[in-house]
Amino acid sequence: MVFQLNQAIGKVPPNGNPVVANRYGADPYALVFGDRVYLYMTHDALEYDGNGTIKENTYSSIRKIAVISSSDLVNWTDHGEIAVAGPDGAAKWATQSWAPAAVHKVIGGKDKFFLYFANNASGIGVLTSDSPVGPWVDPIGEALILRSTPGVEDVTWLFDPAVLVDDDGKGYIYFGGGVPEGQFAEPGTARVMMLGEDMTSVVGTAEVIPAPFMFEDAGIHKRNGVYYYTYCSNFYDGERPEGSPPAGEIAYMTSDNPMGPWTYRETILKNPGHFFGVSGNNHHAIFQFHDEWYIAYHAQTLSKAQGIANGYRSTHLGRLFHNGDGSIQHVEADYTGVQQIKSLSPYQRVQAVTIGWSAGVMTEFEAAVGDRIVTDIGNGDWIGLSGVDFGSKGAGAFSASVISLEGGGMIELHLDDPAGLFVGELPVPATDGTENQIELKTEVNRAEGIHDLYLVFTGKTGVPLFKLVSWQFVE
Structure with a gap:
């Protein structure tokens, strides 16, 4: 399998601006x-x-x-x-x-x-x-x-x-x-x-x-x-x-x-x-x-x-900062953006369309799910989440709700960078052309403390691998 990470365009880690890169607004x-x-x-x-x-x-x-x-x-x-x-x-x-x-x-x-x-x-x-x-x-x-x-x-x-x-x-x-x-x-x-x-x-x-x-x-x-x-x-x-x-x-x-x-x-x-x-x-x-x-x-x-x-x-x-006299300070626009004000909990179900940074993927409404999901997932694409708090005990398992496609593939879990510390992987089976929503689970290790989390998608080149509905870790 030939695997090469795709690059983020527009919103590049660790920047916060523009706020999303999978759509204009x-x-x-x-x-x-x-x-x-x-x-x-x-x-x-x-x-x-x-x-x-x-x-x-x-x-x-x-x-x-x-x-x-x-x-x-x-x-x-x-x-x-x-x-x-x-x-x-x-x-x-x-x-x-x-x-x-x-x-x-x-x-x-x-x-x-x-x-x-x-x-x-x-x-x-x-x-x-x-x-x-x-x-x-x-x-x-x-x-x-x-x-x-x-x-x-x-x-x-x-x-x-x-x-x-x-x-x-x-x-x-x-x-x-x-x-x-x-x-x-x-x-x-x-x-x-x-x-x-x-x-x-x-x-x-x-x-x-x-x-x-x-x-x-x-x-x-x-x-x-x-x-x-x-x-x-x-x-x-x-x-x-x-x-x-x-x-x-x-x-x-x-x-x-x-x-x-x-x-x-x-x-x-x-x-x-x-x-x-x-x-x-x-x-x-x-x-x-x-x-x-x-x-x-x-x-x-x-x-x-x-x-x-x-x-x-x-x-x-x-x-935006107001001075003591009520006047407003000048704003310096930049790519950095604003500070994250709270950590993201991985132990509650997270919609896949919750994204900090991304490469290659898109989102669309899926009637069968009744909600918006991540689509257009290809080999080397990824989603990044900022400031995920795994706690001192750390995570023991990862589950995801996916819609399997003919490509199938893998969800690799990395910390702090798309090519960062590898903590687990979740195989997604291919199908015969029918689309089925399934829940999959795998063990993870060394995911503890606060880190950026990257879901990296791998599989056959040139075909859609699967669709991602939601995900969650277990302590």
């Missing part, structure tokens, strides 16, 4: 619920011309929102895509789904989740669910905000929502963007509006947020009684007054009221091109998780590593 928005943070992202997917060549991302065919979640901020579970727009989506009236915003609110004693999205730049819709991962339904059967909504008639781009549920339970939605002809310095296209108690209606008239050099990408967070409105500045290449935000950067304004008035402060995150050598639009979300503050943003690092940086974007994470 733009315009990130964070929802914290329980012990997890959920990231909702515009589902960038490759577009091809008539010759089969990858072309520039037009965004015109994006009708889904991608969802991933994590409890440790390094290992991410892929929940797949939400079908939002079009005949197969929950909002059949919509033609696109861009720039999601998600929020949780207790209504009538029950947890309710709301997913807002932009129908291109012509309106904003909302979906609801009883779970952060769906299923999602359209509660009103039409757009939540249109140009007929009071106060938004002259908003150039009616999109990019951000949502805040305040301490008193009242909801607010922030949105808008674009530059009217020649009005680069004062576009006047940012808006804030009250949401109804049901979070699926709007109240009153949208108010203007006087964001200097506004372009797009509304953001909102609250800290110590201060409301922070954040946005991306436009790309006007002429002279700007002193104190104005430079082009394509994330800027912020503050207020002591969610509706304003607002005071402009400064920028906090330069354009992705400054850090990664590939420019584009700048989009972010700021959130608090376990008492620390973070910023999610996108950049074309994965597609750049793949040699196709044509507007296909990936989500990244960084720490």
Whole structure:
């Protein structure tokens, strides 16, 4: 058997950015619920011309929102895509789904989740669910905000929502963007509006947020009684007054009221091109998780590593720090990412689509399993998990739920590197072409303490080996 480890592309150990490398994900928005943070992202997917060549991302065919979640901020579970727009989506009236915003609110004693999205730049819709991962339904059967909504008639781009549920339970939605002809310095296209108690209606008239050099990408967070409105500045290449935000950067304004008035402060995150050598639009979300503050943003690092940086974007994470006076420190975007905040327990069943790093594999929904699983497993592919705590006693056995295919093969277990300390292997039998889900188990040794764990897949070259559903160790 010829065996050669395949290489990670985009997210390379030990880096945390981009957060995943098996899919793109733009315009990130964070929802914290329980012990997890959920990231909702515009589902960038490759577009091809008539010759089969990858072309520039037009965004015109994006009708889904991608969802991933994590409890440790390094290992991410892929929940797949939400079908939002079009005949197969929950909002059949919509033609696109861009720039999601998600929020949780207790209504009538029950947890309710709301997913807002932009129908291109012509309106904003909302979906609801009883779970952060769906299923999602359209509660009103039409757009939540249109140009007929009071106060938004002259908003150039009616999109990019951000949502805040305040301490008193009242909801607010922030949105808008674009530059009217020649009005680069004062576009006047940012808006804030009250949401109804049901979070699926709007109240009153949208108010203007006087964001200097506004372009797009509304953001909102609250800290110590201060409301922070954040946005991306436009790309006007002429002279700007002193104190104005430079082009394509994330800027912020503050207020002591969610509706304003607002005071402009400064920028906090330069354009992705400054850090990664590939420019584009700048989009972010700021959130608090376990008492620390973070910023999610996108950049074309994965597609750049793949040699196709044509507007296909990936989500990244960084720490965000507020100063004693409430101002925000400048963010340094990088490949390193953020620290893992807790170890991963191998003694509870782990979905195979929970991934720190990977090479070669993909994920897809498997109807027979009723969940998302790891697919496209070939010889030399692997999955890496960061910071797995085997404890002082260590692990004695490893089991995995797999769907066997005609290839069959082996799951090798290594610590700290795909070619690191070998602690066990699990044979996966080949089949005659039928797909059967089976549970397999093998002994392991020398897996103790905290290590990165690598599941390395070996078998025949050029054929799919098997599919991986879940795995678990036994002490």
